[in-house]
Amino acid sequence: MSNQSFGLVEKKFFTLPCPLALESGECLDEVTLAYEIYGALNQEKSNAILICHALSGDAHVAGFHQGADKEGWWEIMVGPGKAIDTDRYFVICSNILGSCMGSSGPSSINPKTDKAYGLAFPVVTIGDMVKAQKALIDSLGIAKLLSVIGGSIGGMQTLEWSVSYPQMVFSAIPLATTQRHSALAIAFNEVARQAIMADPHWQHGDYYGGQKPDLGLAVARMIGHITYLSDTAMRNKFGRRLQDKNDFSFNFEADFQVESYLRHQGTKFVNRFDANSFLYITKAADYFDLTSKRTSEHQSLFAKALARYLVISFTSDWLYPTRKSKAMVKAMKKHDINVSFCEIEAEWGHDAFLLPNPRLADMLSGFLERMAKEYEA
């Protein structure tokens, strides 16, 4: 496949025409979503693909911004001639509600106070994030998305889209995700949140303009990174190799490469991410349980879903292991839903969907091609 970059792209902003009614019962005014678009929408508006990002992602999925050399987070998959081919498809990616990359979130200005929201920002759910995205898609005049694609928390949004707005989703590709956040995943998120809230600079979320809870956020990110890597990946990548020395330091500096790696990931993260957004987005993931939410409304989870699904898991993902994907495939099959499932051999753990993987690229491009034909048929 091609290595060509999409090239120059710009961040756009969309403000919802109406206040957003949230699952909590609260109402959020003046909701803005940052988003980017790639490629051209065809006349039939049948080639639109929505990509949903994970916890720390943003709308910048491919190409580069004017004056910046940082490529998008899924550059390997999205671009001309790539698996998600911007010569053929019209690709949209929007920053999720609650984040800090241009969309409304706890670091945004609260119109009622002219100060950053902090914890006055309402707790949002994956359902709320998707509801805001739907307003964006509506505003683009797209009645039915050719596909919704996302990994991890992006996969939760993908599933949510397919059951909340079944008429708008022709196909859906949930990657490395789950229909129901597990106790283990909640536990990791909770400890990460506690690390942030234990930082005295956190100040109950009211730290904007002052010192930020960087140390707490760095620890939170380190916890996350452990869950993104597999035991095997850690063994292969680091083992017990020492960092820059031949023997133990016999102090509390980083002795092992794995320690340096984690410290580096933690430190790097605080420069680009907001601690409160970390709290909000992990909470949304923890609340995510498509099974319990739907059973009261419908007979069963996927009873109203109309999408063709491609469900993909990775062998070494221990955060959302293959059995979670199999559970959702089973739930889909109960309703004779058209679903393909693939477990991809990968040793990089949960993060595998973000890394180069010819198998994944082939599956995405093949599935999308088939969907494009079926959509037009």
Added chain:
Amino acid sequence: MSNQSFGLVEKKFFTLPCPLALESGECLDEVTLAYEIYGALNQEKSNAILICHALSGDAHVAGFHQGADKEGWWEIMVGPGKAIDTDRYFVICSNILGSCMGSSGPSSINPKTDKAYGLAFPVVTIGDMVKAQKALIDSLGIAKLLSVIGGSIGGMQTLEWSVSYPQMVFSAIPLATTQRHSALAIAFNEVARQAIMADPHWQHGDYYGGQKPDLGLAVARMIGHITYLSDTAMRNKFGRRLQDKNDFSFNFEADFQVESYLRHQGTKFVNRFDANSFLYITKAADYFDLTSKRTSEHQSLFAKALARYLVISFTSDWLYPTRKSKAMVKAMKKHDINVSFCEIEAEWGHDAFLLPNPRLADMLSGFLERMAKEYEA
């Protein structure tokens, strides 16, 4: 088996006659070990069993102290008529070097300054801990221990004993442990240490007499607790059950039982444990690699070992999974060492060795009985 408690027991103290030469090259003066003894040493001194405790344990393995009602940490296994039968065996347990339960550690008074050591306490290894224990066993006039038993970090000490002092160890029972700390285990420990060191009250370890880094230590303990439980154990114990309410709070209070459990474990821990000791003991565990240490001195790891081993792992332990135990059994078998291995079905994760388990109790009592006969033969 019996439910009878050993009854009243008292904490004793032993001060090493000589400074302790540490693996780091440093020398530690006036080393004290807190220890407890149970049962009577027979005339042949052939019935002595040393129990080695894990990270947060202490010398108080069974019975109760005068005026206190808290039983020892392995009450279920140690006592009259129990698996480790104090009517038959003379049981010793000592608090490890670096800890805070009576033995010398960072919270002890530095004789050179008359203030708590803090980070002036030298970094110690599992080998150093065992070397100090050996001085205690020597002082009790015991030439050869009938058995050394320990789980987790206690298991590391057990292995270390058997290869460092082979003449003194007739049998050894390493439980839920590893001969080599993995990158994943190091990663968890490192993040826990970072949580402590990120707490402004930590003050580079010099917090004695002032406010303690309780919030950081609580987060560190929460990280530990995730690794002690298995995914299955969490699912069975908590699932997605909510705490004291019927719906989500839509704030950052604990919604799920698993969150409350972790917060409770964190808060409880800070009342009984020293944050610096947590740093020192986890560092010792991270440094533990019996394989690399020995290969320079001997042909191979267990070449000089003389002990009969009973190696036990637990199915749901993902911190030190069964394959780690199998690796050590394989290394032992290379040298025709008498080793029995058993993987016990248990859903409680790494902590399984601390919980009631008839299978484990039977294995321990049966093995010890056989060892007692062989020792005397």
